[in-house]
Amino acid sequence: MKFKGLTVKDLLKLPILKNAKLVSGDQGLDRIVRYIDIMEVPDVKDWLREGELILTTGYSIRHDPKLLLDLVEQLAQAEAAALGIKPERFMTGIPQEVLELSSRYEVPIIEIPNETPYIDITYTVMEQILDKQAALLRRSEEVYKTLTALVLNNSGIQVVADNVAELVKCPIWIVGSGGELLVSSPSSAPYEPSAGSRQWDVTVDKRSVGRLVVGKEELDELELVCIEQARLVFALELMRRKTEHDTEQRLRGSFFEELLMGLPLSRQEVENKARQLGLQPDWLWEVCMIEGEDGVLDESSPLFVKVSELVHQEAARRKVRCHLQLQTGRLVLLLATAKGSLDRKPALGREPAREWSELLGPLLEQGGKVCTGFGGKRPLGEVNRSYIEAKKAITLGARLDKDRHTFTFDEVEMFHLLLESSEYVQFDPLLEKKIGKLSLYDKENGTDLITTFYYYLATGGSLIETANRMYVHRNSVKYRIDRIKEILDIDLDNALNRFVYYLCTAFYLLKKSD
Structure with a gap:
């Protein structure tokens, strides 16, 4: 059953209007009749409504039949339903130009016999309108109850x-x-x-x-x-x-906060809570820590939105759940990987799985105003270790390379161990012996030969790459390396020499930043 309302076509089929005649505007027969009124004055534009059927004898415009043209214009502008008129009583007929205007605007004009009382028409039409509206309301209520019940259940x-x-x-x-x-x-x-x-x-x-x-x-x-x-x-x-x-995120956030703080939870407690929150205990987790200026990492910031979308899309592809946690001045990502998923061969036509650092790195480097560190993969109960490693990656990585913004703990782990061991082993004599002269030269001449030397060794002896990192010309790097060889009197073709000097320059830069 379709509820189109009472159309002008339906109106003409009513018994009360069996002798009425459509004289123009037949293309508007599908107009919906919502109201019915009787016109007693010529100026009706202020109270005409959409869907209104106007009945008139033409009495108020009998001295100026051209006013009927204005009436048709007003009916068209108001998107009224139709005009029902008794032209025989006070008018000599309906002018041809009125009929033409009615057809042009597709406003039906219905000629009503004099003997048909208006009260019978209004009563019958309103009864039909109300019946259809009541049926529509009943059906509307049924639809609402049905759909609401589905939600409530x-x-x-x-x-x-x-x-x-x-x-x-x-x-x-x-x-x-x-x-x-x-x-x-x-x-x-x-x-x-x-x-x-x-x-x-x-x-x-x-x-x-x-x-x-x-x-x-x-x-x-x-x-x-x-x-x-x-x-x-x-x-x-x-x-x-x-x-x-929101409730699940809040509960999951509290759980991860406990893990990041390193609270003493048994393995069984961790696994039980994980399952309750939809996390698989055998997933491996790595922490990505993003530090930035005020406003850069707000929930409404473009970078936060992009990172969030990428993490959720990749998590859905991997069929795991990840978590984003805002802390003061930083955003912490807890990134899951199903055990062994990176080792499997991808299905035909699909890209191989990639490390989280490879996926997020390009986006975070483009941010420019943030520094990012990735910890190692750990079981859920050891996620605190990955959190600490992510911090170390940022701290040590930024000291060794001020032009980069994203670091993994794997890249700085050796230097972390070097710094840790320096609390028990005295490295200063070795530094003085190997690069003491170079350090003194830098202080006396305001040069930066130790940094140049570090980049040169870190890039495998590439003059071009070192020049890019130092923002100088390649020939300037070549001159500096020749000067370093001269000051230290060393042979850089020797692999052991390069290794020792690489550790010494790196350790010097790390300690210098303390």
Whole structure:
């Protein structure tokens, strides 16, 4: 059953109007009649409404029949339903120009016999309108109860979407505020918005949380009612899902906070809590720590949004769950990897799995205003170690290379051990012996030969790469290396020499930054 309302065509089929005649505007027969009124004055423009049927004898315009042209203009502008007129009583007929204007605007003019009382017409028409509206309201209530029951029974958003799609007889999609597809019906229907589809906002607390997209352009009255009810029900469902998500995030955040702080939890406690929060105990975890200026890492900042989207997309692809945690001045990412997933051969046509540092590194380097460190992969109960390693990666990496912004603990682990051992082993005599002269030369001449020497050794003896890192010309680097060889009187073709001097220059730079 389709609820289009009472059309002008339906109106002419009523017994009370069996002798009435449509004289013009037949292309407007599908106009909906929502109200009915009688015109007693010529100026009606201030109270005309959309869908209104006007009845008149023409008494108020009998001395100037051209006023009928103005009336048709006003009816067209107000998108009224039709004009019913008794022209025989006070008029000599309907002027031809009025009929032509009516046809042009597609506003039907109905000639009503004098013997038909207006009261009978108004009573019958209003009865029909009210009957149809009551039926529409009853059906609307049924739709609302059905859809609301699905939400209250926790049937899931897919079941709700399937019911709505069946009611409107076309595919539908619910799209999140970020443009991501939340659900579609049929579930296999690809989201392909087109000119032939319509969409409505889904709002919660006056804030848009998504869009309801319907796969057809023309909807009847009942279908539009279904859409309004569906928007409300989808808002309830999305609000429920958001509440669940926020609660889960809060619980998961508290759990990870305990782990990052290194609180003494037994292995069994860690595994039990992990399972309750949808985390698999055999996943390996690595911490990515991002430090930046105020505002760079706020939840609304572009960098935070991009990092969050990339992490969630990759987590979905890996079928794991990750967590983002804001701390004072930093963002901490707890990144999961299923055990052995990086070792497996990818399916045909799919890219091989990559390390988290490889995926996030380019994005974080582009940020420019942040410094990032990646800890090693650890079991969930040892995630505190990865957290500490991420801190070390930032601290040591930034001392050794001020032009880079992203470091892994693997890259600085040897230097970390070197610094740790320096508390028990005296390295100063070795430094003085190997690069003491170079340090003295730098202090006396304001040069930076030790840094140049470190970059030269760190890049495998590349003059070009060292020049890039020092922001000088290649010939300047060559001159400096020749000067270093002369001051230290060393042979850099010897592998052991290069190794010893690499450690010494690195240790010197690390200690210098303390």
